[in-house]
Amino acid sequence: MLVPQTSIPEVLLRGSIMYLMLFLALRYLMKRHAGQVGIADILVIVLISEAAQNAMVGEAKSLVEAAFLVGTILFWSYVINWLSDRVPFLRSLGGGDPVPLIQDGRFNRRNMDRELLTEDELMSQLRQHGIERVAEVKRACLEPDGNISVIRVRGGDEQKPAGRTRGI
Template sequence: MPDWIMVALRTLLAVVALFLLTKLLGKRQISQLSFFEYITGITIGSLAAYISLESEQQWYLGIISLAVWVAVSLGMEFLTMKSKIMRDFIDGKARLLIKDGKVLEDNLMKERLTADELMEQLRSKNIFKVADVEFALIEPSGEINVLPTRDNQPFTPKHLGITVGPEQEPQAVIIDGKMMDEPLATIGRSRAWLNTELEKIGVAIENVYLGQVDTYGQLYVDLFDDQIKVPKPQAKASLYATLKKCEADIELFALTTDNQEAKQMYEECSKRLQHVLANVKPLLHR
């Protein structure tokens, strides 16, 4: 058999073996590598190249070596899942780099990080001053996670004492101009409802590249033709406007009536509605 055919066949064999063994190791091998997994990834790649090109050696020896490395790696992963001590030894532990806006230089040295590298990581988190950091730590994967000081944290409904309902996963009900029955069933909607929503915005389903329904039951569509402007859903804005109109009407009734008992009732209702509007404004007002 010619050498080039032999190399081609052995390369295909190496690719298949490498794919199957890497699938066996799981997604963590790709997403976040520990020290040992980093070494394993390099070695497995080298062994796959060896199987492809070392035509003078027995090809199955490379496969055996690959299998041994994968078995050892799986054994290490099992140990790290079952033992906190082994997990800390193999993967390492998170280390504090900044506390109360102060850089811990000794820990920075232990992680072989410079001040420039630390600032680069902070800038990637949209933080440009160390004083704005409550604390920052480096994870075993090498990623630096940061908690800003309370003054620099994003403002949320929780700060206002507003309880917000759970956010449901948006469902893709249209993909490539076709209705998706399973996502529609998940949100309790029908094809007739979807057709009605499309008629409201004047769009044919075959022109829709992607259609999603959010937590509030509003349909958002992206068309194949990006030059066409689609009106945004106005259900929440309309509800907010209706509540504001009700508040104005109640205040008008309170001003125009001569009945003191009715005036007091209208004023009390107006105050309650104002309180409701203050709570729902972050959710309904754009």
């Protein structure tokens, strides 16, 4: 139990190589335009961690196999993101349209129920952005990325703050 099955230098070398490869791949291939991580990104990270884990502890036959597997996952992630940016049909599969939650100072209860948002949760999001009353909101929408965008009633004070509405 306390005696390693693989030599310590090999573990250090495998871990170092996989870390550097993953660091470079995630740093340069997984940039998000809005600085946010979506469900697809989390899926890629989970798949990569599973593929890389075997290479780091020596269960994979070679580091090259693990590197090709990680590369394949990153390749498909890139291709799907690239296609989603260029093909409207694929873009709509990725998230859909914003869902109106408040219109002209009134809650849209049907949409709130469909999105499983309570009035208290929505008011909490509004307060985080300096809005105390729903009457101050011209329009608020749940965006496809999970943020709530808000436009105030007054034309000169229109803002579009965003806040996370739920964890992943």
